[in-house]
Amino acid sequence: MASETGPDELVLYTNPMSRGRIARWMLEEIGQPYRAEVMGFGEPMKSAGYKALNPMGKVPTLVHGETIVTECAAICAYLADAFPQAGLAPEPGSRLRGPYYRWLFFGAGPIEAAVSNNAFGLEVPPGRERSIGYGSFADVMDTLEQAVSGDEYLLGDRFSAADLYVGSHILWGLQFGTIEKRPAFEAYGARLGARPAAQRADAIDNALIAEMQKAN
Numbered sequence: 155m156a157s158e159t160g161p162d163e164l165v166l167y168t169n170p171m172s173r174g175r176i177a178r179w180m181l182e183e184i185g186q187p188y189r190a191e192v193m194g195f196g197e198p199m200k201s202a203g204y205k206a207l208n209p210m211g212k213v214p215t216l217v218h219g220e221t222i223v224t225e226c227a228a229i230c231a232y233l234a235d236a237f238p239q240a241g242l243a244p245e246p247g248s249r250l251r252g253p254y255y256r257w258l259f260f261g262a263g264p265i266e267a268a269v270s271n272n273a274f275g276l277e278v279p280p281g282r283e284r285s286i287g288y289g290s291f292a293d294v295m296d297t298l299e300q301a302v303s304g305d306e307y308l309l310g311d312r313f314s315a316a317d318l319y320v321g322s323h324i325l326w327g328l329q330f331g332t333i334e335k336r337p338a339f340e341a342y343g344a345r346l347g348a349r350p351a352a353q354r355a356d357a358i359d360n361a362l363i364a365e366m367q368k369a370n
C-alpha cells in the first residue's frame with residue numbers, strides 16, 4: 155500500500171495504538187509538515203505493498219522522499235539529524251554524542267527487551283543473566299532510574315531525541331503497568347509529557363482512536 159511520496163515529503167505509516175505514537179511525537183517536535191497513513195493491524199500491515207517498505211509488517215515506518223526508516227529509535231535519531239534546526243541531537247562529533255547514543259541504544263536494546271519479556275512472563279533462566287544483554291529486569295530498572303534521577307534530562311539540561319525515545323518507554327510503561335511506579339520515573343515522565351509536542355501528538359492519536367471506535 156506504499157503511496158506516492160514527494161522528494162522531500164515526510165510520510166509516517168502508523169497506528170494510533172502502537173509505537174507509532176513515538177514517531178508522531180518526534181515529528182511534532184521537529185515541526186515539519188508530514189502526512190500520516192494509518193495502517194490497520196493484520197492484513198494491511200502484512201500486505202506485499204506495505205512489506206516492500208517494512209518487511210517486518212509492523213509500524214511505524216517513516217518515508218522521507220526515497221529514504222525509508224523503520225525502528226522507532228532509528229526514526230527518532232534520523233529525524234533529529236535530518237532537521238538539526240530542531241536541536242534534538244548533539245552536534246555530530248561532539249562528546250555529548252556519547253551519552254546520546256548510549257541512552258538511545260539502551261532504550262532500543264535492554265529496556266525494550268527487558269520490559270517486553272517481563273510483561274509476558276518470559277524469565278531469564280537462572281544463572282544465565284550474564285549471557286543475556288539486559289542482565290535482569292531489576293538491573294535495567296535500577297540503571298534507568300539512575301539515568302533519569304540526576305539532571306533534568308539524559309544529557310543534562312538539554313532535551314534530546316534520546317529523552318523522547320527513552321521517555322516514551324517510561325510513559326508507556328507507567329500507563330500500562332509494565333514499569334514500576336518509581337518517583338524518579340514519574341517525575342521524568344511528567345516533565346516530558348508536559349511538552350507541547352507530546353501533547354499535540356497525543357491529541358492527534360487519541361482522536362484517531364476515538365474515530366476508529368466510533369466506526370466499529
Ligand SMILES: N[C@@H](CCC(=O)N[C@@H](CS)C(=O)NCC(=O)O)C(=O)O
Pocket residue numbers: 171172173174195196199211212213214224225226227
Ligand atoms: N522494533 C519495532 C517494533 C515495532 C512493533 O512491534 N510494532 C507493533 C505495534 S507497537 C506492530 O506493528 N505490530 C503489528 C504486527 O506485528 O502485526 C520498533 O521499535 O519500531
